[in-house]
Amino acid sequence: MLDLMRLFSQVVEEQSFTVVARKLGISQPAVSNQIRAFEEKLGVKLLYRKGKGFALTPEGEVVYSHSLKMLEAWSELLREIGGSEKLMTGKVHIGASHIPGEYLLPVYLANFRKSYPEVKFKLSIGDSLEMAEKVLAHEVDFAVVGAIFDTEKLTSEFWLKDELGLVVSSDHALSSSQSIELKTLKDYPMIIRETGSGHRRAFEEALAKAGLDLNDFNVALEVGSTEAVKNAVRSGIGFSFLSKHALESCVKQGLVWMSVQDFNIERGFFLLSRRNKPITVIADECYRYLAYQRPEIGS
16 A cells, blocks of 8 residues: 555656656556556545646545655654664665765765665766756655755755865966955956856855856856866866865865955755655665764864
8 A cells, every 4th residue: 555655646746647657667557557546445536637637636635645644654664663774775866966976975875884784876966956857857866966946846954064265276376375356366267167056056146246247257168067177277277166175185286275355155065855755764864864964064
């Protein structure tokens, strides 16, 4: 019965038998037959046709609400009795934007596996918007991103703080300056991240607060990853603003971190999940483990 509840909840959330069938690797008629079997077991109609789609009957609304509660209760039960490692197996698929995916999560996942050595991970890395779409599409269990996505279907939980700072190459004309005014940077080529990244969004928001935008600067290069930004800065193409997390291990490798007068960029990284959507026991355990860490920048 729990499997039928889970399938029914997925159909309601996706608003598509076809999408659910594709994600589960079964045929669309198989999904329809399972929903019909669920209705027969309950003795009520759960869905009715509405235009090209469908809607919940009053009974369907009640069943959907209780299904979510029962699935969560089942997950909680398994967590409470699942201290044994035999229950904590399987694969956890996590989405991540570039900074948490490349510099933070590997360490935490390694520590998590010390407690649950049978767990396997898949880590997909891209910009924040792309990862939000993967969470919505059920392509990852949850994600860690640099932007907030609080919608009808997504919820964001603060994880940790990040700081962006000015970075130049060690032989840049500004590398020996003690402090720099933001307007001074207009005279030099700049490297930025791609649209859709939390990094880009935080930077543009900070510029807006200073009464500026990207059109006020000489943008020489737009790239899709943090490592590409670092290599471009190191090669002398221009300056950029980068996460302190991404620089802690390489500030001596041809890069110089500098302060800009009255221009501070702080943002957060967030645990992103589907709202009211149960995930596997081991994925939930991993999510909770990360949520409890909440490290501070520089720690």
